[in-house]
Amino acid sequence: MGTDFFFNDFLNYLEREKKYSPHTLTAYRNDLIQFQEFIQRIYEVEDAAGIKSQMVRSFIAELMNDGVQSRSINRKISTLKSFFKYSIQQGLLQENPMKKVVSPKTPKRLPVFVEQAKMESLLAERPDPSDSFAHWRDYLVIELLYGTGIRLAESIGLKESDLNLEAGTIKVLGKRNKERIIPIAKGLTALLRDYLHIKQREGFQAPELLLSNKGLPAYPKLIYSIVKSHLGTVSTLKKRSPHVLRHSYATHLLDNGAELNAIKELLGHSNLAATQVYTHNSIERLKEVYRKAHPKS
Numbered sequence: 001m002g003t004d005f006f007f008n009d010f011l012n013y014l015e016r017e018k019k020y021s022p023h024t025l026t027a028y029r030n031d032l033i034q035f036q037e038f039i040q041r042i043y044e045v046e047d048a049a050g051i052k053s054q055m056v057r058s059f060i061a062e063l064m065n066d067g068v069q070s071r072s073i074n075r076k077i078s079t080l081k082s083f084f085k086y087s088i089q090q091g092l093l094q095e096n097p098m099k100k101v102v103s104p105k106t107p108k109r110l111p112v113f114v115e116q117a118k119m120e121s122l123l124a125e126r127p128d129p130s131d132s133f134a135h136w137r138d139y140l141v142i143e144l145l146y147g148t149g150i151r152l153a154e155s156i157g158l159k160e161s162d163l164n165l166e167a168g169t170i171k172v173l174g175k176r177n178k179e180r181i182i183p184i185a186k187g188l189t190a191l192l193r194d195y196l197h198i199k200q201r202e203g204f205q206a207p208e209l210l211l212s213n214k215g216l217p218a219y220p221k222l223i224y225s226i227v228k229s230h231l232g233t234v235s236t237l238k239k240r241s242p243h244v245l246r247h248s249y250a251t252h253l254l255d256n257g258a259e260l261n262a263i264k265e266l267l268g269h270s271n272l273a274a275t276q277v278y279t280h281n282s283i284e285r286l287k288e289v290y291r292k293a294h295p296k297s
Contacts, residue, residue, distance in 0.1 A: 005048045007032045010086050019176040021153065031079040035059055049093055053100040056080065060101070070106040077103050110280050111247035116255070118234040119146055119248060126191070129198075134213050136198045140191060141210065141226045145242050147188045148172075149249035149267055152242040156218055158209040160196065165189050174268040182266060250278045 011029055014020045020028070038059050039045045045055070063073050080098055087093040114122075123143055127136045145155060154172045162171040168189050169181050184192075204215035211218055223242055231240040246267070253263050264275040 005032070005036055006087055006090075006092050007036070007083070009090070010083050013086060014082075021175060023153070027075070028079050028082075031076045032083060035076070035080060038062065048087060051097045053097045056097050056101050060104070064104070070104045071109070074103045074106060077101060111251065111277060112237060112239050112244050113248040113251045114231060114235050114237065114244060116248075116252050119252075122230060122234045127194075129194075133198055133202045133204075136195050137210065138226045138230065140195050141223055142230050142245070143188055143191055144210075145227065145245040146249055147185055148182050149246045149253075150182070151175075151246060151268075152220055152223055154268075155210060155223060155242070156208075156220065159207045160209055161207065163192060163209070165193060172268070175270075178268065180265065180268050247278075250275070254278050 007029070010032075011025060014028060015025055039051060039055055042058065043050075043055055045051060060073060060077065063076070077098075080101075084093065084096050084098050088096055123139075123146070127139050141155070144150070145152075148170065150158075150172050151174070154174055157173055158170065164170070168186070169183055172180050172182055174180060199211070202215065204211055206215060206217055208217040210223070212222060227242045227245060228240045231237065231244065237244065250263055250267060253266070254260070260272065260275055260279070263278070264272055267275060269275050
């Protein structure tokens, strides 16, 4: 990347000041590099000060012609808006080329979730004391993600010291290093006690809660593989990721009468708009019931 585009300063700012996660930083970096390569290839511009709104719109048009989804394009636009806003605040640029840039509309995508009955079926058989550590760990992964709604990264970051089994809570370090306390059900509390005993029986000393079969800290691909495999036994959903369990947690809470603000706090959302998407699932199911049952539908 050319230094004239100030990308490194901007990314350092996001990491140190905004506390963005490594995953988010990688996405920002890739978006910026892609934009810079386009600007240099098409317009031969080597200085960010020479970028105009027309150039940004051309970049967006090329993405659309290449079949890039609106959601991905809007993410790139958001990246560029943040970059140019930062550059102006730092006195590096005088004009913002994003002022006349309009984001393409994106179709609403409802969160994918597993029905409550299917989750109950999946978790019906609790591990036996004689079962392997891997069996206990896999069961705990499903129960933990569904029973708390925590993110994949948050589950990997959990340590034994984050558990308060007497109080029935866990401490989670979420996005931008924001801590939150989540209540856990008695069944999950009991499962955690037994799992910790099994972990000790194996001689594993790592402070992390979730471990590999060799006693090393769990990694994203392992957790993803566990969830995909187990959800495949009860669901035909194409998407069977850890985030589906988070969506299921929130949807089932809402269906059973939980207040939206409470769900927001449990999920660690920064604003209510991110949580309100779950209301659409409930409304769509009500519409389906109406269509099937009402004589005038």
